[in-house]
Amino acid sequence: MKSVFKMILFTSTIITLVGCASDEPEETNSPGSNEDSAEFSTADRDPNRTLIAYFSMPETGGTDAVAGSSRVVTEEDEVLGNTEQMAYWIEEETGADLFQITTVEDYPGDHDELVEQGEEENETNFRPEIAEQIENLDDYDTILLGYPIWVYDLPGVLYSFLEETDFSGKTIIPFNAHGGSGFGDTRESIAELQPNADVEIDNGLTISRNDVPDAQQEVLDWAQDIGY
Numbered sequence: 001m002k003s004v005f006k007m008i009l010f011t012s013t014i015i016t017l018v019g020c021a022s023d024e025p026e027e028t029n030s031p032g033s034n035e036d037s038a039e040f041s042t043a044d045r046d047p048n049r050t051l052i053a054y055f056s057m058p059e060t061g062g063t064d065a066v067a068g069s070s071r072v073v074t075e076e077d078e079v080l081g082n083t084e085q086m087a088y089w090i091e092e093e094t095g096a097d098l099f100q101i102t103t104v105e106d107y108p109g110d111h112d113e114l115v116e117q118g119e120e121e122n123e124t125n126f127r128p129e130i131a132e133q134i135e136n137l138d139d140y141d142t143i144l145l146g147y148p149i150w151v152y153d154l155p156g157v158l159y160s161f162l163e164e165t166d167f168s169g170k171t172i173i174p175f176n177a178h179g180g181s182g183f184g185d186t187r188e189s190i191a192e193l194q195p196n197a198d199v200e201i202d203n204g205l206t207i208s209r210n211d212v213p214d215a216q217q218e219v220l221d222w223a224q225d226i227g228y
Contacts, residue, residue, distance in 0.1 A: 045142055045227040050096035051134070054146030055157050056081030057107050057114065082177035082212040083146045086205075089216050090144060090175070093223040097140075101161050104129040121156035128157045130164060142171045145190065148209075149178040154186050159193070168196035173226060175205040175219075182206045200226075 058081040080088070084100075091098050105128065108114050120126065134140075147158050154162075172194060174187055183206050191199040205222045207215050 047095045047228060049139070049141040050094060050144065050228075051099055051140040051142070052087050052090050052094070052096050052144045052146065053099045053101060053134070053161075054083050054087040055101040055155060055161070056084035056087070056146070056148065057155075058084065058109075081148065082207075082209050083148050083175075085212060086175055086177065086207070086215075086219055087144075087146050089219040090146075090223050093220045094144075094228040096144065096228075099134055101157060102131040103157050103160075104131050118150040118155065122151040122153055125159075126156050127160040127163070130157065130160050134165065137165070137167075140170065142173065143167060144173050144175060146175045147186070149176060149181055149184060149186065152181050152184045154189055162190060162193040166196075167194045171198045171200060173200045173203050175207075175222075177207055177209045177212055179209055 058079050087098060090096070108117060121128070147155060150156075172190060174183070174190060176183065176186070178184075183204060187199065187201045187204055191197075191201065203226050205219065207218065
C-alpha cells in the first residue's frame with residue numbers, strides 16, 4: 001500500500017513540474033528600448049537590395065534636442081544626430097547603402113529655434129521640400145527607415161518623403177531615437193502613408209536619445225536579429 005501511495009505521489013509531482021514548465025513564457029529577441037516585445041523575423045535579407053534611408057538633425061548649439069533628436073559626438077569630434085549615428089552602425093553591420101533625407105531649406109541649429117519650427121510643422125501640417133529623391137529605388141527591396149521623434153510624431157520632412165516616394169511592393173522597417181515616447185504612432189502613420197508596402201511594425205527598433213551613445217551593440221544585434 002505504501003509503495004502504491006509513493007508511486008501516485010511521484011507521478012503527481014512529475015505532472016505538476018511539467019505543467020509549470022509549460023507555463024514559462026517563450027524567450028523573444030527584443031531591443032531594450034522597444035516598447036513592443038515582439039519576436040523578430042529571422043528571414044535572411046539581401047544587403048545589396050537594402051537601403052538605409054534616414055533623417056537626422058544634429059544641433060550645432062546646446063546639448064538637448066527637439067522632442068527626441070539630440071546629437072552624438074564621436075571620438076573624432078564629429079557631431080552626428082542620434083538617428084544618423086544609428087544609421088552608420090546599421091551600415092557597418094549590413095553593408096547596405098545609405099541615403100540621407102535632406103531639405104532644401106536648412107533647419108536651424110539652435111535648440112530653441114529647432115523646437116519652435118518642429119512644433120509649427122506639427123501644428124500646421126507643413127511639408128518641407130525634399131532636396132533629393134532616391135534615383136535608383138528599383139535597386140532595393142527593403143528600406144530601413146530612420147528618423148527622430150518630433151513632438152510625438154514624425155518630422156514634417158518624413159511626411160514629405162513618404163508622400164512623394166512610392167514604396168509599393170517593398171519592405172519598410174523603421175528605427176528611431178526618441179525622448180520618452182518610443183515609436184508613438186509613427187509606425188502606423190508610415191503604414192497609412194505607404195499602404196502598398198509591407199511595413200514590418202514588429203521588427204522596428206526604438207532607442208532613447210539618452211542611450212544612443214552607448215547603444216552600438218544593441219543596434220548591431222538588432223540588425224542581425226532582422227536577418228542581416
